[in-house]
Amino acid sequence: xxxxxxxxxxxxxxxxxxxxxxxxxxxxxxxxxxxxxxxxxxxxxxxxxxxxxxxxxxxxxxxxxxxxxxxxxxxxxxxxxxxxxxxxxxxxxxxxxxxxxxxxxxxxxxxxxxxxxxxxxxxxxxxxxxxxxxxxxxxxxxxxxxxxxxxxxxxxxxxxxxxxxxxxxxxxxxxxxxxxxxxxxxxxxxxxxxxxxxxxxxxxxxxxxxxxxxxxxxxxxxxxxxxxxxxxxxxxxxxxxxxxxxxxxxxxxxxxxxxxxxxxxxxxxxxxxxxxxxxxxxxxxxxxxxxxxxxxxxxxxxxxxxxxxxxxxxxxxxxxxxxxxxxxxxxxxxxxxxxxxxxxxxxxxxxxxxxxxxxxxxxxxxxxxxxxxxxxxxxxxxxxxxxxxxxxxxxxxxxx
Amino acid sequence: xxxxxxxxxxxxxxxxxxxxxxxxxxxxxxxxxxxxxxxxxxxxxxxxxxxxxxxxxxxxxxxxxxxxxxxxxxxxxxxxxxxxxxxxxxxxxxxxxxxxxxxxxxxxxxxxxxxxxxxxxxxxxxxxxxxxxxxxxxxxxxxxxxxxxxxxxxxxxxxxxxxxxxxxxxxxxxxxxxxxxxxxxxxxxxxxxxxxxxxxxxxxxxxxxxxxxxxxxxxxxxxxxxxxxxxxxxxxxxxxxxxxxxxxxxxxxxxxxxxxxxxxxxxxxxxxxxxxxxxxxxxxxxxxxxxxxxxxxxxxxxxxxxxxxxxxxxxxxxxxxxxxxxxxxxxxxxxxxxxxxxxxxxxxxxxxxxxxxxxxxxxxxxxxxxxxxxxxxxxxxxxxxxxxxxxxxxxxxxxx
Numbered sequence: 001x002x003x004x005x006x007x008x009x010x011x012x013x014x015x016x017x018x019x020x021x022x023x024x025x026x027x028x029x030x031x032x033x034x035x036x037x038x039x040x041x042x043x044x045x046x047x048x049x050x051x052x053x054x055x056x057x058x059x060x061x062x063x064x065x066x067x068x069x070x071x072x073x074x075x076x077x078x079x080x081x082x083x084x085x086x087x088x089x090x091x092x093x094x095x096x097x098x099x100x101x102x103x104x105x106x107x108x109x110x111x112x113x114x115x116x117x118x119x120x121x122x123x124x125x126x127x128x129x130x131x132x133x134x135x136x137x138x139x140x141x142x143x144x145x146x147x148x149x150x151x152x153x154x155x156x157x158x159x160x161x162x163x164x165x166x167x168x169x170x171x172x173x174x175x176x177x178x179x180x181x182x183x184x185x186x187x188x189x190x191x192x193x194x195x196x197x198x199x200x201x202x203x204x205x206x207x208x209x210x211x212x213x214x215x216x217x218x219x220x221x222x223x224x225x226x227x228x229x230x231x232x233x234x235x236x237x238x239x240x241x242x243x244x245x246x247x248x249x250x251x252x253x254x255x256x257x258x259x260x261x262x263x264x265x266x267x268x269x270x271x272x273x274x275x276x277x278x279x280x281x282x283x284x285x286x287x288x289x290x291x292x293x294x295x296x297x298x299x300x301x302x303x304x305x306x307x308x309x310x311x312x313x314x315x316x317x318x319x320x321x322x323x324x325x326x327x328x329x330x331x332x333x334x335x336x337x338x339x340x341x342x343x344x345x346x347x348x349x350x351x352x353x354x355x356x357x358x359x360x361x362x363x364x365x366x367x368x369x370x371x372x373x374x375x376x377x378x379x380x381x382x383x384x385x386x387x388x389x390x391x392x393x394x395x396x397x398x399x400x
Numbered sequence: 401x402x403x404x405x406x407x408x409x410x411x412x413x414x415x416x417x418x419x420x421x422x423x424x425x426x427x428x429x430x431x432x433x434x435x436x437x438x439x440x441x442x443x444x445x446x447x448x449x450x451x452x453x454x455x456x457x458x459x460x461x462x463x464x465x466x467x468x469x470x471x472x473x474x475x476x477x478x479x480x481x482x483x484x485x486x487x488x489x490x491x492x493x494x495x496x497x498x499x500x501x502x503x504x505x506x507x508x509x510x511x512x513x514x515x516x517x518x519x520x521x522x523x524x525x526x527x528x529x530x531x532x533x534x535x536x537x538x539x540x541x542x543x544x545x546x547x548x549x550x551x552x553x554x555x556x557x558x559x560x561x562x563x564x565x566x567x568x569x570x571x572x573x574x575x576x577x578x579x580x581x582x583x584x585x586x587x588x589x590x591x592x593x594x595x596x597x598x599x600x601x602x603x604x605x606x607x608x609x610x611x612x613x614x615x616x617x618x619x620x621x622x623x624x625x626x627x628x629x630x631x632x633x634x635x636x637x638x639x640x641x642x643x644x645x646x647x648x649x650x651x652x653x654x655x656x657x658x659x660x661x662x663x664x665x666x667x668x669x670x671x672x673x674x675x676x677x678x679x680x681x682x683x684x685x686x687x688x689x690x691x692x693x694x695x696x697x698x699x700x701x702x703x704x705x706x707x708x709x710x711x712x713x714x715x716x717x718x719x720x721x722x723x724x725x726x727x728x729x730x731x732x733x734x735x736x737x738x739x740x741x742x743x744x745x746x747x748x749x750x751x752x753x754x755x756x757x758x759x760x761x762x763x764x765x766x767x768x769x770x771x772x773x774x775x776x777x778x779x780x781x782x783x784x785x786x787x788x789x790x791x792x793x794x795x796x797x798x799x800x
Contacts, residue, residue, distance in 0.1 A: 247696055289715075296647055296703055297714030303700035314697025315689075318721060 013037045015375065016202050016212035018185040018226065019219030020045030022053070022162055022364045023353055025169040026084070027216055030368035031375065032176040033087065039210050040173065041181045041202060046166035048220055052244050052324035053361050054273045054281045055096065055165070057081055058157040060127045061104055061262050062359065063118065069385035070333045071125060074359060076382070077366035078156070084365040085160075089175050092168040096161025096275060102260045103137055104129070104152040105144070107308050111264040112149040119152060129154055143256050143310050159260055159273055162361050181210060187227030188215060188350070195228075196341035199349035203227075214375050218353040218367075220327040220360075223335075232392035236335060237355055239325035241291060243298035244283035245306075246320035253312055254278055265305035272306055272313075280316065282306045286326075286358075294323040329355040335388035336367060338374060351375065352388035413437045415775065416602050416612035418585045418626065419619030420445030422453070422562055422764045423753055425569040426484070427616055430768035431775065432576040433487065439610050440573065441581045441602060446566035448620055452644045452724035453761050454673045454681045455496065455565070457481055458557040460527045461504055461662050462759065463518065469785035470733045471525060474759060476782070477766035478556070484765040485560075489575050492568040496561025496676060502660040503537055504529070504552040505544070507708050511664040512549040519552060529554050543656050543710050559660055559673055562761050581610060587627030588615060588750070595628075596741035599749035603627070614775050618753040618767075620727040620760075623735075632792035636735060637755055639725035641691060643698035644683035645706075646720035653712055654678055665705035672706055672713075680716065682706045686726075686758075694723040729755040735788035736767060738774060751775065752788035 017028045020042030028040045056062075059074035085097055106112045122129045130153040137151035138144050170180065184205040191198040201211035217223050224234040249256045257280065261272040273281040285298035299321055306313045329335060335355040338346040351374050353367050373380050417428045420442030428440045456462075459474035485497055506512045522529045530553040537551035538544050570580065584605040591598040601611035617623050624634040649656045657680065661672040673681040685698035699721055706713045729735060735755040738746040751774050753767050773780050 245696075248693070250691070291650070291715075291717060293648070293717035293719065295714075296645075296716045296718045297707075299718055300700065300703040300707065300714065303696055303703070307697075307700065314695070314700065315691075316696045317691060317693035318696045318699055319693065321718060321721060 012201075012211040012213065013039045014212065015039075015214045015216060016041060016210045017216045017218055018202055019217070019222065020170075020180065021048050021218070021220055021360065022046070022050040022166055022169070023356055023360050023367050024216070024218035025166055025173065026364035026368040027218055027353060027371045028173050028178055029169050030372045032173055032178040034372055038173065038178040039181050039212065040178065041183060041185045041204065041210060042219070043182055043184045045170060045180060045182070046163065049324045049326050049360060050162050050166055052242060052284070052322045053162040054244065054271060054283050055160045055162040055361050056157060056260060056271065056273060057159060057362050058102065058262070059362060060122060060129065060154050060156050061102055062362070063122055063125065063127065064332065065121060067332060073366055073382065073386075074362055077363045080365035080369060081158070081160070088168055088172050092171045092175070095165045095168055097158070098276065099158045100259055100274075102154040102157040102262060103132075103141060104154060105137065105148050105261060105263040105309055106150040107147070107263065107265045108149055110267065114264055115150055115152060128156065141257055141259055141261070143253075143312050144261070145309055145311055148309070157260065160361065161275060165361075183208070185219065185226060190228065196343075196345070196347060199347065214349055214351060216351045216353055216371055220354055220356075221325055223327070223352065223354040232389050233335065233352070233354070236329055236388070236391045238288070238328045240328040240357065241287040241289065241295070241323055241325045242284040243287075243294050243302060243321065243323045244281065245299065245302055245318060246322070247280045247282060247313065247316035248319050249278050249280055249316055253315060256280060256310065256312060256316070261309060263305065263309045265308045268301060268305050270302060270305040270309070272310060279319070280313075282313070292323065292325060294321050298323070326357050326360070327355050328357045330391060332357050334359075334363060334367065334386055336370060336386040337383040337388055340387070340389055354388075412601075412611040412613065413439045414612065415439075415614045415616060416441060416610045417616045417618055418602055419617070419622065420570075420580065421448050421618070421620055421760065422446070422450040422566055422569070423756055423760050423767050424616070424618035425566055425573065426764035426768040427618055427753060427771045428573050428578055429569050430772045432573055432578040434772055438573065438578040439581050439612065440578065441583060441585045441604065441610060442619070443582055443584045445570060445580060445582070446563065449724045449726050449760060450562050450566055452642060452684070452722045453562040454644065454671060454683050455560045455562040455761050456557060456660060456671065456673060457559060457762050458502065458662070459762060460522060460529065460554050460556050461502055462762070463522055463525065463527065464732065465521060467732060473766055473782065473786075474762055477763045480765035480769060481558070481560070488568055488572050492571045492575070495565045495568055497558070498676065499558045500659055502554040502557040502662060503532075503541060504554060505537065505548050505661060505663040505709055506550040507547070507663065507665045508549055510667065514664055515550055515552060528556065541657055541659055541661070543653075543712050544661070545709055545711055548709070557660065560761065561675060565761075583608075585619065585626060590628065596743075596745070596747060599747065614749055614751060616751045616753055616771055620754055620756075621725055623727070623752065623754040632789045633735065633752070633754070636729055636788070636791045638688070638728050640728040640757065641687040641689065641695070641723055641725045642684040643687075643694050643702060643721065643723045644681065645699065645702055645718060646722070647680045647682060647713065647716035648719050649678050649680055649716055653715060656680060656710065656712060656716070661709060663705065663709045665708045668701060668705050670702060670705040670709070672710060679719070680713075682713070692723065692725060694721050698723070726757050726760070727755050728757045730791060732757050734759075734763060734767065734786055736770060736786040737783040737788055740787070740789055754788075
């Protein structure tokens with residue numbers, strides 16, 4: 001553990017949020033709105049996975065089998081988004097929020113079978129997914145390929161621009177007196193030695209520290225490197241790298257698309273998200289190859305599959321290629337709530353909000369709401385499935 | 401034409417070179433070495449086509465049918481490269497020059513036919529191209545695909561790193577008293593009004609000017625936008641856009657290749673140029689679609705075709721995607737030498753060196769040598785085929 005010098009003379013904050021991605025910023029915004037003093041600690045706010053994210057608010061089309069608790073959380077968060085956006089102060093509302101429809105497309109017969117099965121699962125959960133003929137889909141989006149095998153319409157899935165949301169959240173937090181500390185958190189500070197002692201703040205890489213009544217660990221994959229009793233998180237989080245492209249649609253091809261398009265192309269998922277400014281976001285690969293930079297094969301696959309859905313993608317200008325790692329967990333659900341000590345008691349002063357994997361943007365409002373309730377002293381039952389120590393607890397119950 | 405204010409008090413230079421790409425810099429280096437005072441005018445030296453170029457010195461494998469004069473120029477320039485590199489002062493010799501062999505590969509039967517025909521043409525010109533079995537090629541380069549249709553070995557084609565060459569040339573020019581003017585040339589200055597009058601310097605976009613005994617127009621496509629009697633060039637030059645990739649080979653895959661690989665993949669040319677620093681340059685598309693940015697379809701095609709030759713390309717990190725326009729001409733040969741007036745007389749004080757299309761790096765030493773000889777008062781016969789006004793002259797001879 002890093003030996004931090006005694007924190008400097010800054011007054012103690014009510015809350016220190018470690019991590020200034022969309023989840024940490026959303027939590028900070030929720031907490032400054034509840035009249036708490038908040039510091040957000042990040043050397044490069046909004047520069048991690050949030051920087052790459054396409055920003056689909058896609059609770060319905062992101063459904064995966066046997067992830068019922070996660071689905072409930074996603075649906076709840078999707079409903080919180082409009083109110084969250086309304087909560088932003090005037091002048092910070094340019095977030096790229098769009099309620100454009102989503103089309104889900106398959107290319108070959110196997111893609112059609114997979115999407116038809118998924119639609120049945122969605123229907124069992126009461127989610128509205130409407131089958132379309134390919135002709136109907138192409139009436140909505142004339143630039144789609146005629147060689148599709150199937151099409152579905154999802155009205156409920158919307159989008160934001162995560163870079164803009166983060167920028168606005170930073171401004172909003174500042175407007176309510178919250179502050180940003182541009183440094184790396186290296187370790188938790190404790191009231192006394194020991195892994196169960198109350199957390200009193202965060203030591204920073206510059207040797208200083210931030211004292212706080214509550215520390216919320218929301219720095220994604222960085223959580224596993226944070227010193228001081230977060231050992232259980234180390235094995236719970238793994239980097240799932242993704243490549244994502246930004247393309248510019250030339251004037252003569254605008255609008256290339258108006259709907260968000262999600263496809264399965266010969267088994268590979270791909271999405272095309274049109275933005276108001278005429279750019280198109282195409283994502284995203286999922287790689288566990290350890291390559292943190294952009295993978296040539298990933299870019300190739302995205303361009304290939306995007307062209308299979310909309311051939312004119314070949315004529316767009318490629319303006320940005322980005323790779324980031326998502327914080328993945330074993331059950332694809334976040335690590336959210338208070339950490340518990342070896343006796344199963346909550347550790348005072350410590351809340352965890354990480355492991356959001358592919359769903360950080362969508363889930364950020366519900367994460368913020370739940371963290372605020374935890375800091376208020378509540379124990380929301382919706383957190384039961386997301387205990388941040390659930391993997392290590394389960395393991396300790398196994399016979400050795 | 402731009403109305404330039406009177407040039408400021410700077411002393412008149414012997415030579416002003418408009419354009420600080422590899423051709424302009426090489427010319428400037430040749431001229432400072434002949435003890436002339438030289439100014440190179442460029443707002444962004446080495447930032448144009450030279451910035452994208454892979455740097456193959458490939459006189460043999462760049463042979464195209466019916467370009468005999470160009471072939472002679474390329475072969476002469478290839479022979480000048482080693483001496484040119486030796487001419488660079490100590491401390492400026494890190495140019496990435498490599499004499500590694502070149503392998504030429506075809507993927508399908510049609511590619512094999514095209515390359516076999518090309519080899520016959522190369523043989524007729526006395527160029528050494530040795531056929532290999534695919535097995536032999538893969539013994540030299542084990543990472544090549546087994547699914548190739550043919551392979552050839554070219555010993556004579558080498559490479560430099562154009563970015564490094566330009567950096568070293570700038571340093572070398574400075575070490576001999578040459579100077580760089582970071583501004584845009586907007587028009588030629590004349591001794592008196594009229595398109596046939598002696599050129600006396602260059603007007604810059606900041607309102608100042610550079611006076612010089614000789615002006616050498618070496619700014620690629622920019623030449624057609626330069627004010628003052630370069631109208632014939634406007635129709636002679638056209639932008640041929642190209643996309644090019646830089647990839648990083650991970651340690652576990654090094655060396656991916658040691659030879660330069662040039663392929664024809666289902667009719668599409670592609671090359672893979674390994675650098676000493678572990679990067680791989682993959683290029684280049686040729687587009688006349690007017691898109692000056694990176695084309696998504698171009699990147700897709702390069703990755704697809706490079707993978708067809710060496711499947712492990714998919715596992716590389718994509719570190720840079722660049723697009724630039726090459727200055728193309730109707731016969732793919734440069735515009736090189738003195739401009740002539742309407743009476744067929746050379747215009748004093750004006751030399752043109754542009755239109756190098758795909759061959760700027762290879763041809764820069766011979767262009768520099770020829771420009772120096774022209775400035776010395778010679779009329780090299782090897783320039784006869786490259787008159788900068790040859791397209792407009794030819795047209796004026798046609799019956800109207």
